[in-house]
Amino acid sequence: MSDAVATPGVPPVVRLRGLKRSFKQGDTVIEVLRGVDLDIMPGEIVALLGPSGTGKSTMLQAVGLLEGGFEGSIAIAGNQAEDMESDERTRVRREHLGFVYQFHHLLPDFNARENVVMPQMVAGVDRAIADQRAEHLLGALGLAHRLEHRPSQLSGGEQQRVAVARALANRPTLVLADEPTGNLDEATSEKVLNQFLDLVRGEGSAALVATHNERLANKMDRVVRLHEGLLE
Numbered sequence: 407m408s409d410a411v412a413t414p415g416v417p418p419v420v421r422l423r424g425l426k427r428s429f430k431q432g433d434t435v436i437e438v439l440r441g442v443d444l445d446i447m448p449g450e451i452v453a454l455l456g457p458s459g460t461g462k463s464t465m466l467q468a469v470g471l472l473e474g475g476f477e478g479s480i481a482i483a484g485n486q487a488e489d490m491e492s493d494e495r496t497r498v499r500r501e502h503l504g505f506v507y508q509f510h511h512l513l514p515d516f517n518a519r520e521n522v523v524m525p526q527m528v529a530g531v532d533r534a535i536a537d538q539r540a541e542h543l544l545g546a547l548g549l550a551h552r553l554e555h556r557p558s559q560l561s562g563g564e565q566q567r568v569a570v571a572r573a574l575a576n577r578p579t580l581v582l583a584d585e586p587t588g589n590l591d592e593a594t595s596e597k598v599l600n601q602f603l604d605l606v607r608g609e610g611s612a613a614l615v616a617t618h619n620e621r622l623a624n625k626m627d628r629v630v631r632l633h634e635g636l637l638e
């Protein structure tokens with residue numbers, strides 16, 4: 407159970423109760439999550455630590471409302487998700503969540519600025535305002551001189567920073583990051599993670615960041631550990 411302090415009247419950004427997920431592998435059933443409880447409060451940055459295969463990505467998929475098959479209760483910013491229709495889940499995802507993955511998944515034919523503008527256009531933001539926001543975020547990440555570069559013209563660290571800017575473009579309540587610097591060398595990883603944390607803190611978003619790197623986890627506000635399907 408988390409030790410986050412509740413603010414009266416403000417729902418947690420994430421509230422998980424008794425979250426369970428099993429997978430069938432041949433004749434065996436693997437219980438990956440066995441009853442996870444977690445609260446994340448607005449603006450709180452939580453590291454989800456655990457060795458490979460402990461279920462970090464599975465947990466992020468649950469919180470990201472990306473997959474079914476879970477038991478238990480998932481609420482995102484007070485929206486109880488388990489009984490929602492898929493269009494309602496999509497609305498909650500669009501309004502509240504931003505995603506950063508280990509590999510950037512940027513659109514290859516669009517430049518850095520356009521990759522950050524795109525989700526804003528989908529959300530109905532005016533193009534000029536979307537451009538300003540993209541420039542602000544990319545500038546804050548040290549990419550003011552890379553706005554017109556396509557992903558293939560950027561380094562791995564630069565690509566991940568564009569992915570961070572894209573995740574924050576629509577001012578998410580919560581950023582979900584799955585090994586966001588796992589594909590980078592140690593020095594670049596540290597630098598990109600520090601920039602990520604500074605920006606998320608500056609924007610006031612909460613974040614849940616899956617990592618197996620203890621040192622990086624300790625830079626966050628709180629560390630929770632997945633062990634044998636439970637948080638400790």
Ligand SMILES: Nc1ncnc2c1ncn2[C@@H]1O[C@H](COP(=O)(O)OP(=O)(O)OP(=O)(O)O)[C@@H](O)[C@H]1O
Binds near residue numbers: 429436456459460465
């Ligand atoms: N769709 C699936 N079908 C069957 N088993 C799955 C599926 N997805 C995940 N698993 C299993 O669930 C367990 C947890 O996987 P998960 O990817 O959540 O771990 P992880 O902690 O994120 O690992 P990593 O750090 O390597 O990404 C693993 O044993 C994995 O094989």
